[in-house]
Structures are given as structure tokens and as C-alpha cells.
Amino acid sequence: MKNNKNIAISVKNLGLSYRDIKKFSIRKTLFSREKSTLYTALKDISFEIPKGQIVGICGKNGSGKSTLLRALAGIFSADKGTIDLHNNTISLLSIGVGFQKKLTGHDNIYLSGMLLGFSKEQIDQKYQEIVDFSELGDFINKPVASYSSGMYSKLAFSITAILETDIILIDEVLSVGDVAFKEKSYNKMKELISDENRTVLIVSHSSKTLIDLCDRVIWIHDGLVKEDGSPTEVVEHYENFIKNQL
Numbered sequence: 001m002k003n004n005k006n007i008a009i010s011v012k013n014l015g016l017s018y019r020d021i022k023k024f025s026i027r028k029t030l031f032s033r034e035k036s037t038l039y040t041a042l043k044d045i046s047f048e049i050p051k052g053q054i055v056g057i058c059g060k061n062g063s064g065k066s067t068l069l070r071a072l073a074g075i076f077s078a079d080k081g082t083i084d085l086h087n088n089t090i091s092l093l094s095i096g097v098g099f100q101k102k103l104t105g106h107d108n109i110y111l112s113g114m115l116l117g118f119s120k121e122q123i124d125q126k127y128q129e130i131v132d133f134s135e136l137g138d139f140i141n142k143p144v145a146s147y148s149s150g151m152y153s154k155l156a157f158s159i160t161a162i163l164e165t166d167i168i169l170i171d172e173v174l175s176v177g178d179v180a181f182k183e184k185s186y187n188k189m190k191e192l193i194s195d196e197n198r199t200v201l202i203v204s205h206s207s208k209t210l211i212d213l214c215d216r217v218i219w220i221h222d223g224l225v226k227e228d229g230s231p232t233e234v235v236e237h238y239e240n241f242i243k244n245q246l
């Protein structure tokens with residue numbers, strides 16, 4: 001277990017709400033008294049993560065796990081509380097986030113890299129390695145909109161894995177793709193987190209992933225931290241809780 005005392009992420013009293021816009025329309029908003037539903041995803045989240053620690057996030061669907069990662073990545077703005085990344089660079093690996101679907105895979109590599117703070121020259125140096133790892137071949141020059149979910153995840157993982165940031169946020173992507181790529185990405189992730197200076201947060205429903213890869217697991221339930229501790233204990237408590245809900 002990594003025990004670097006430097007703090008990479010500080011979250012204090014984080015709260016975040018958003019409106020349910022699945023059925024939202026401008027016409028209804030202007031001409032109806034009916035209002036969209038306000039959903040509180042995170043209520044009062046606080047924790048610190050030391051530099052180099054691998055932290056798993058577990059919880060049932062709708063508990064606030066993915067919202068938390070998006071808040072850490074700066075995609076969502078908090079309503080209250082603070083997030084301090086202590087000047088670390090950060091990347092989010094999540095299906096459906098970060099790509100411009102009308103652009104080619106090639107263009108999205110450069111766009112994603114620049115959004116992460118890398119220069120064109122730095123991306124040039126890593127470009128072929130990203131393409132080779134993704135196994136997309138000629139599809140790299142086709143619009144991302146034409147990709148299957150597996151191809152999409154391969155490109156997303158390859159960019160994040162090769163353009164290494166100080167903090168990596170992973171939202172279930174290790175469970176997507178064909179069997180061979182799952183194994184390759186799993187091994188690559190183990191290689192990445194072996195760096196004592198890299199901090200990783202992994203949202204996963206896989207007990208094996210949480211126990212095998214993580215130093216610590218945080219259980220999020222209904223927007224709150226229900227438990228924070230050793231992977232084996234927290235996962236066991238979470239699984240027993242889910243069984244009792246059935």
C-alpha cells in the first residue's frame with residue numbers, strides 16, 4: 001500500500017444538485033407552470049486522498065459516484081463545499097464524456113490531449129503509441145460517431161493511459177470492450193498505478209477490481225459517504241447491504 005503523506009485531492013462538504021432535464025423543453029418552460037425536478041446527487045461529501053493512493057468508489061446506481069468524478073474533473077460545478085486538486089493535472093476516463101462525435105478519432109486525440117494541458121508537440125510524440133494501443137487501425141480517421149461502444153472505450157482508455165496525468169479518474173471503463181482488450185487495459189492500469197506519484201480513483205461494480213487494485217474503498221450511498229476503509233471490509237459490507245435489499 002502506498003503511504004505518501006502529500007495530499008493529492010481534498011474534498012470538503014461537497015454538495016451538488018441538478019435538474020432532471022430528460023423531458024425538458026423550452027416551450028414547456030416558457031408556457032407551463034410545471035417545473036423540472038431538482039435532484040440532489042451529492043449532499044455532504046468530505047475526504048482526502050494522499051498522493052499515489054488508489055481509491056475505489058462503490059455504490060448502487062444513482063448513488064452519486066459518477067457525479068463525484070465529474071465534479072472532481074471540473075465538468076460539474078458544486079453548489080457548496082470545495083475541491084482542491086493541489087495543482088495536480090487530472091483526466092477522466094468515462095464512456096460518453098470528452099469526445100466530439102463529428103470529429104475523427106485522430107482529431108479527438110489532439111483535442112483531448114490539449115484539454116488535458118498537453119502541447120501539440122507532446123501529443124505528436126505519443127500519437128502513434130495511442131493509435132497502436134487502441135487497435136483501431138484505419139478507423140482512427142473516421143468520425144467517432146461511427147464507433148461502437150467498444151471502439152469508443154478503447155480510444156478513451158488509450159488516450160488517458162498514454163497521456164499520463166497526475167490524477168486519473170476511471171468510471172467503469174475497465175469493464176467495456178472485448179475480452180482481449182479488457183485484459184490489456186487491466187494490465188496497463190496496474191502498470192500506471194505502480195507509479196507512487198500517480199493518484200487513481202476507480203468507480204466500479206466489480207468487487208475483484210476494487211479489492212485487487214485499490215488501497216482503499218469509499219462507499220457512496222444516496223449522496224453521502226457511508227463507509228471509507230480497507231477494500232475487503234468495505235466491499236463485504238456493501239455486498240451484504242445489497243443482498244439485504246433484494
